Amino acid sequence: MMQINCPWCGLRNATEFKQHGEKPPRPDVANATREQWADYLYFRNNTWGVVKEQWFHSSGCRQFFMLHRDTFANKAIRSEGDVR
Amino acid sequence: MVNNINPGKKRSRYSAFQLFSKGLTQEDWPEIWSEPDMKDSYEVVIIGGGLHGLATAYYLAKNHGITDIAVIDKNYIGAGGSGRNTSILRSNYLTPEGVKFYDRSLKLYEQLSSELNFNLMFSQMGHMSLAHDDGGMRTMQWRAQVNQVQGVDSKVISPDEIKELVPYIDISKNTRYPVLGALYHPPGGTIRHDAVVWGYARAAHEMGVHIIQHTEVTGIDVENGRVTRVRTDKGNIATGTAVNCTAGWASLISDMAGVKMPVTTSPLQAAVTEPVKPFLGTVVVSGTLHVYVSQTDRGELVFGASVDPFTSYSMRGTLEFVEGLATNVLSLMPSLSKMRLLRQWAGLCDMTPDYSPIMGETEVEGFYVDVGWGTYGFKAGPVAGEAMAETIATGKRPEIIQGFGLDRFSSGQLVGEKGAAAVGH
Numbered sequence: 001m002m003q004i005n006c007p008w009c010g011l012r013n014a015t016e017f018k019q020h021g022e023k024p025p026r027p028d029v030a031n032a033t034r035e036q037w038a039d040y041l042y043f044r045n046n047t048w049g050v051v052k053e054q055w056f057h058s059s060g061c062r063q064f065f066m067l068h069r070d071t072f073a074n075k076a077i078r079s080e081g082d083v084r
Numbered sequence: 085m086v087n088n089i090n091p092g093k094k095r096s097r098y099s100a101f102q103l104f105s106k107g108l109t110q111e112d113w114p115e116i117w118s119e120p121d122m123k124d125s126y127e128v129v130i131i132g133g134g135l136h137g138l139a140t141a142y143y144l145a146k147n148h149g150i151t152d153i154a155v156i157d158k159n160y161i162g163a164g165g166s167g168r169n170t171s172i173l174r175s176n177y178l179t180p181e182g183v184k185f186y187d188r189s190l191k192l193y194e195q196l197s198s199e200l201n202f203n204l205m206f207s208q209m210g211h212m213s214l215a216h217d218d219g220g221m222r223t224m225q226w227r228a229q230v231n232q233v234q235g236v237d238s239k240v241i242s243p244d245e246i247k248e249l250v251p252y253i254d255i256s257k258n259t260r261y262p263v264l265g266a267l268y269h270p271p272g273g274t275i276r277h278d279a280v281v282w283g284y285a286r287a288a289h290e291m292g293v294h295i296i297q298h299t300e301v302t303g304i305d306v307e308n309g310r311v312t313r314v315r316t317d318k319g320n321i322a323t324g325t326a327v328n329c330t331a332g333w334a335s336l337i338s339d340m341a342g343v344k345m346p347v348t349t350s351p352l353q354a355a356v357t358e359p360v361k362p363f364l365g366t367v368v369v370s371g372t373l374h375v376y377v378s379q380t381d382r383g384e385l386v387f388g389a390s391v392d393p394f395t396s397y398s399m400r401g402t403l404e405f406v407e408g409l410a411t412n413v414l415s416l417m418p419s420l421s422k423m424r425l426l427r428q429w430a431g432l433c434d435m436t437p438d439y440s441p442i443m444g445e446t447e448v449e450g451f452y453v454d455v456g457w458g459t460y461g462f463k464a465g466p467v468a469g470e471a472m473a474e475t476i477a478t479g480k481r482p483e484i485i486q487g488f489g490l491d492r493f494s495s496g497q498l499v500g501e502k503g504a505a506a507v508g509h
């Protein structure tokens with residue numbers, strides 16, 4: 001099973017976590033166009049290879065963090081506590 | 085440019101007489117399709133030789149007389165979801181758009197064996213989606229009503245009626261997820277998925293379509309907003325029309341043309357047991373337990389589930405999947421505890437935000453998409469091929485796929501099918 005390093009709890013099985021995925025920047029609420037909202041809400045890079053995404057340690061400390069992961073090799077590479 | 089068997093040659097028809105005489109003479113059957121050399125230009129290049137690519141080619145040739153087509157696959161045809169699915173066909177969806185669309189596909193499937201002269205082993209054994217709580221019952225009632233208005237045979241049945249159709253199911257009240265009822269859909273069933281792929285390939289090849297296997301598309305050239313060329317690892321093809329039929333790989337191909345997609349790729353796994361005597365005459369689905377099961381003509385039980393918990397391009401099966409599957413299957417049918425699993429496998433699914441496909445033109449002229457088939461696209465092959473062929477030939481999306489355009493994500497008119505497509509496929 002893929003194991004993920006939670007910045008607060010250490011190495012745990014992937015089944016303890018929930019993927020929240022790519023985190024595109026939120027558009028400016030007052031001025032964003034429909035296309036910008038669609039892009040933010042629905043469109044994704046869906047990269048083959050290394051991505052940086054948000055994950056949630058749902059069955060652990062329940063904190064968010066960023067994970068670098070290889071989507072083809074299915075390997076967690078590195079975690080960052082800073083969710084921005 | 086030599087074709088070892090020239091495309092366009094009349095295929096030999098399959099019949100009981102042929103089977104008998106070949107049995108007597110021990111003569112070889114002719115090859116189903118040839119492997120022509122790739123030309124350096126085609127009118128239409130279809131990327132992806134799964135069911136959707138092949139069906140699109142077939143209907144372009146049959147309904148619109150366009151035969152200068154290459155269907156290109158980086159692997160063998162049917163190597164993607166089309167050869168890995170659990171082949172459940174049904175039309176008891178949730179939205180009017182969805183029900184109408186999938187029902188057209190079911191109607192095409194019903195006459196497809198004779199149309200393609202290929203035994204597709206379509207068995208309309210019936211399809212049952214269980215409800216285990218009030219929310220589930222409400223969705224089933226809702227679906228039954230939408231289905232009936234569209235003339236689709238679909239109704240809610242009671243636990244006793246379920247037990248009559250599937251005696252091995254546990255409908256007692258003291259389980260963790262008691263069975264409260266089910267949406268029953270008699271025309272649903274299963275088909276031989278490989279046969280569908282081969283049948284379309286054979287018929288398309290007969291009309292002159294080139295099926296190019298083991299050739300990877302590596303780029304799409306766009307000049308002044310138009311497709312001009314498709315690049316492959318075996319050479320370039322000049323063309324004005326490229327069609328993305330690559331399902332789990334859809335984002336990668338659209339990227340080549342500079343078109344961004346609302347798609348993420350997730351693995352979906354399935355497993356099959358050793359064969360046993362026939363005892364299960366209906367497809368049984370439980371959304372709550374994330375599991376479904378059917379029995380093949382050979383007697384094996386085919387199990388499926390919902391997609392893996394996170395996105396990935398990996399097609400490896402996991403132990404977590406089998407553990408979860410076994411637990412859930414046994415709470416539904418405890419008597420299966422001694423069955424042995426033979427195999428498990430995974431395929432890639434191109435998931436969309438609303439569980440409906442994305443079909444039609446894009447902002448790049450000549451670049452079409454037929455993607456977003458998620459966990460439910462096998463049943464849609466015939467209607468999708470028919471509608472995409474019309475879109476490409478006439479330049480206009482037909483009525484039946486009006487709601488499935490890429491433009492719906494900025495106009496906000498999503499076609500929410502999650503309630504009918506998340507587990508039932």
Ligand SMILES: Cc1cc2nc3c(=O)[nH]c(=O)nc-3n(C[C@H](O)[C@H](O)[C@H](O)COP(=O)(O)OP(=O)(O)OC[C@H]3O[C@@H](n4cnc5c(N)ncnc54)[C@H](O)[C@@H]3O)c2cc1C
Nearest residue numbers: 132134135136158164165166169170172301431461462463
């Ligand atoms: C386990 C599982 C169970 C399923 N169960 C059901 C079910 O019961 N009912 C149902 O309706 N649907 C089901 N599905 C979904 C269904 O299988 C798919 O939606 C459908 O097969 C998609 O068909 P397709 O032709 O669009 O794509 P695919 O069959 O996936 O074909 C895409 C092709 O594109 C090729 N390709 C990719 N990249 C390139 C490239 N760069 N160059 C050239 N070729 C390329 C691939 O090799 C592949 O052959 C299931 C899927 C899975 C994985």
Ligand SMILES: [Zn+2]
Nearest residue numbers: 006009057061
């Ligand atoms: Zn933690």
